[in-house]
Amino acid sequence: MRRMRISLAAAVMAASVAMSGCTGFSFTVDGLLNAPKLTEEQGEIHEALTAAVGGSITLKYPRNGDNRSAFVIADLDGEVGEEALVFYEYSTGGGSDDGIRVNLLDKDEEGKWYSVKELAGAGTDVDRVIITQMGEKSRCNVLVGYQSVTGGENSLEIYSCYEGDFKRVGTDTYSVLDTLDINYDGYREIVTIQRQNNADTGAVTAKASLLDMADGELVKTEGIEMCANVQNYVNTCSGLLNKQHEAIFIDGLNQDGSLQTEIVYYRYSSLQNPMQLSPQKLLPLCTRPTGYYSTDVDGDGIVEIPSTRPMTGYENAIIDEMVYMTTWNIYEDFFNLTEKYRGYYSISNGYFFAFPNRWNDLVTVKREADTSELVFYKYEGDINASNTEIMRIAAVARRDSQEYVDDGYRLIANKGQLDYYVKLPEDTREPLILTIDEVKNNFYIVD
Template sequence: MKSITVLRLNKILRKASALMAVLCLVTMLCGCSAGFFSGDLLTSPRLTDEQTEIYNALTASAGRVDLRYPHTGSYRSAFVIRNIDGEPTDEAIVFYEQNKTDAAKEPAQNDTAVGNLRISFLDKDENGNWKATYELPAAGTEIESVAFSKLGSDEEKLIVSYSVLGSSDKILSIIDYKNGVAKQLGTIGYSSYTFLNGIDEKGEYLACFGRNGAKKNGSMSVYSCSENGELHTAFPVVSFGEGIAEFDKITIARCLILEKEKPCITVDYLTAENQYNTAVLYYKGSSFATADTIVMDSSNISYSRRTNNYTPKVQSQDIDGDGIIDVPATATLPGYENLTFPEQLNAVLWYRQNCKKIELTAYTFIDPGLNYMLVFPGRWIGMVTATINSSDNSVTFWKHEGELKENEYALLTIKTVLKNNSPSAQNATDTTGASRDGYRLFYEDSEKVVYCKSIVYAGLSLTDDEIEAALKVRPEGNGSPVLFTGSNR
């Protein structure tokens, strides 16, 4: 046998250790896609004294259990302690699975059960000790989120969102608990959901959104609970959109009908890769309706928008602070019309619907990194285009003269320096260099510095006051395109 020296053996062991470390890292990174439960991948947090008491009471009733945790939402613990029956004391809700060694002994009997995931309800006895009072099989295999709402009734309901392992299905379970008994009022299949508050004086509603039919039309069903505790649809189902691939964002907002503010819902959705659209649903007093059934001259307005490396994804929002929702659409900037879409720069146009007319709120350019939005003055629309310099993260706005090329009339240049990409010394260099190149500091926070420079050009140049009003910078810590006006020197 060929001998191995100590030095060579050490080298082999080091390589083997490095390989094992890589394999462990790959295993951890790929774990979620391998079909494991989140509870198997994460170490359970240490229980508080009260949670330990609840856990001991649960295991005394159900035997060995494996705790399960919601993936999203305000309630991320396997234990939820809350007063849900109107009595003076709190109840405890625990999400768990039977321990795998015991699961086969007591298979779920309820026809709504999907796996071994369960919900246990616990209350305190006359001595102040926790005891299990009721158990329900879950309607899914993974807990997505947990919420509570009265849904128009006098008593609070537990609303649990589930997913099903190996399926894209999502299920909402609405549960009522009183007198020590938990009752599932119903289950609802959905793609996205939200709560509607302030629609009328009857309280909060549950709005569920889904896709149906070969054309993938969207639909919204709104639910509430009657005085006797029955779950029912509160308004007629409303259909909207076409070719919906995925719901992106649902916003409860305000719109204008007959010049009066009314509740509305904007539904931003994906139609194809890098293509989005928006449906606007109005509340009419006894039902919801789509914009198409109310706004009579909307046939020539499209809320469609596309994204590429130069045009970021944006969603419906109130961009000017007037309390009315604005809906985005994209339009090609002058000079880019004959280029392929991946090469185009686009303006983002913002609209609001005012009863029988759709009004243009703003014509804007949004920085590819969502760091700022520039609102074009009226005299710029159709006259000014832009070019991007990726090497120094700057955007220059030019007078468009029939062809796409830079000229001497650079009306405005905006430069962004991201601090997390530059050490402090480099930031100082950038500041010095920017000043030398004619830039002035417009805005600075812990994440970024925004500079701008402009020239005087008859009719099209912007004054400092106009730049101050037009350039809206994203606040630090906010990753979404929620923008505000003004500098912060």
């Protein structure tokens, strides 16, 4: 029975990770979620839209970012009342109406929704929708990133809703798009990373830039170069670099399939990327297998960068049997990564357990093949001979939790429909055995 819980836990946590502040670009709403039921207001907007466009439509939901609805309802023009943007495509297809559409709707004097204007989008799927201030800070602009089935760079279109008009005011491309107050001026800046292929040499280069609007034109700073060995960006996370600077942490795949992190932040009146400025020192410290993404592990706002090494006893294991010790690092000035935590990170079950200092090199872990549990053992010189159990952690679907309680497990945390339980040996003479408070203090749910 318990064997099934591994995949269920992984699915629950995958959905949770997709909704967090960090974004993995492989996430697809269509693949995980059914279209949500419309609210009463969304239903009224949908009815007004279909009456205006005169056809059957399919709503398009953004795949990434904070706005995951096909309906964006906000004050877009700075006047009294809210407007709505809806993303959709015509269900019939096969003609000039193919492709995504974005429609602005407003309310008339009687409070009824009506369509103001429809514009054609620039791709086959909506990547993300961002509402932010650009240029004149009193105005909002809508940034929409579009994905294409052909792959490559995403298309960025910037829309303005002003003085009763809805129009496209800027276009660009990007591999990474995010907004944050990167120069700590009280406003959120737009940061993009663009990749370019050299047709003659095949080399791929990338550059991070700031975007803004000036006199109705899209303005881009010269930016900063990104590392040249990255083939694809797979995850981004924005947060604090330290207690002073906001930054974007970008996880990219190398040519050899490993993962590395780059950091883009603002200092000395320009963007900085320490990994590109000091690659020989920093890149080896933040390169690891795929799946280990940068994130804010402990919820203090500062993003940690993971690195890995073989867990004690697994130094000579083959890759299929390898178990890793994960170290979470923070970036500090002068091109330094400093260790913050070290322990076991369960990617599939979405948690990290930090090893206390007295465990260093004295405790190892084994996965039990027929359960969703991880067992911690006292290391006795050989992984196969290490059989003194120190602790076990189980990630359990809530509907199955009672049998663990009946078996002496204790609840230490929960997330959605997933409960995390620990079982400690009764032999308290072993100094490596933790108290329940120590377990709770060292256990982190990783979004």
